[in-house]
Structure formats: C-alpha cells, structure tokens
Amino acid sequence: GAGVSQTPSNKVTEKGKYVELRCDPISGHTALYWYRQSLGQGPEFLIYFQGTGAADDSGLPNDRFFAVRPEGSVSTLKIQRTERGDSAVYLCASSPFRDRGYNEQFFGPGTRLTVL
C-alpha cells in the first residue's frame, strides 16, 4: 500500500520568504508527526497531531513555524520569514492510534528545504 508521501521533495527559497510543506499520511493513521533533521543531526521533534488537533507542539522552535491538519489527514507545515538556519530535511511520520503500547511511526522521504 501507499506509504507516507511528502511534497515537494526539494524546496529552495530565499531568506524572508514563506514556505509550505505538505505531508500525506498513510490512510487511516490518526497520529501525525513532524520532525526536522539538520545536517549531521538526528531527526528532532517539531509537532504531533492526534486527529485534527495538535496534541504536542513543544518542538516548534519559534512562532514562525506553524502546522495544520484541518481534516485529520493531510498536514501542512508552514514557515514564515524563513531564515538560513531553517535549512534542513523536514520529515513527516504517521502511526495508527492505539491506547496502549508503542505505535510504530512510518516516515515519509522528507522535504529538503534550502534557504539561500
């Protein structure tokens, strides 16, 4: 079946511009996560959705970053006034919801964002 997809695969923008990154989770997965992987680092958590609501946004670095998931499926990560330090691979993951036990997170291929 289809896995997690992310578009675009690459995005080059200029400092100060606005960007949107899209994630299509696996059908039926209620949990959706955004991570950011900077060069030489592991993925770092940004925000987690359960359904339509952001259950945990403690990883968003500042108020330039915002994410939505209006219908509980596709999610968009929005970055305003981009800075060169925002350059990274942005990873999306989804998982089915269970009320106990670990739920495996399935990752998309990522969007590589380059801010010039």
Added chain:
Amino acid sequence: DQQVKQNSPSLSVQEGRISILNCDYTNSMFDYFLWYKKYPAEGPTFLISISSIKDKNEDGRFTVFLNKSAKHLSLHIVPSQPGDSAVYFCAAIDNSGNTPLVFGKGTRLSVIA
C-alpha cells in the same frame, strides 16, 4: 542537551563480520527503544525495537541488547552485508504510546565487500 547519544559518527566493517552500533541515553523515563535505518533521500525505516522490560531482542541478523543499569543499548548485525550500509539512528520514547521519538545523531555504517 542530548538525551540519546550515538558517539560514533561512522563505522566501517568487512562483509561477513559483525557490526556493533552503540547508543547511550540519559533519561530514565525512556521505556522503549528503537533502531531506524536510513538510506540517502529516503525517510528512516524501522528496523528493530526493545522494551525496557527485556534485555535482548533478536530478529534475523539483527539483535538489540539493552543494559538498563548502564543506560546503554547496542545493535548487532551479523553477518554484515553491503546492503546494510546506511545511517543507523537509535531512538527512545517514554511512556510508550503516541509520543514523539527522541533520536540520536546517527552512525554511518559502511560494509565493505
């Protein structure tokens, strides 16, 4: 402050030999540990996991060992194959469920034929 540490950025192993990748953690609330494998231009894919109530989990050529008292885990791959060449991330989670993973920085494994 890194809660999950992978102190070896890279490892080179000959085909057929054992690969051992190490991971340390500092948060005693972590109760589930995972290894992910990542090829270039792809997202991380789940490889193997272990619950904190166990000290070993084996799946084919892959075995993960957990030493809770030392807050240390390791991934053993034997025999190593060229297709195993990738970046391996150790990750941990607390209060298993729908919470985010905490990743280490990764170890790049190169298996030489």
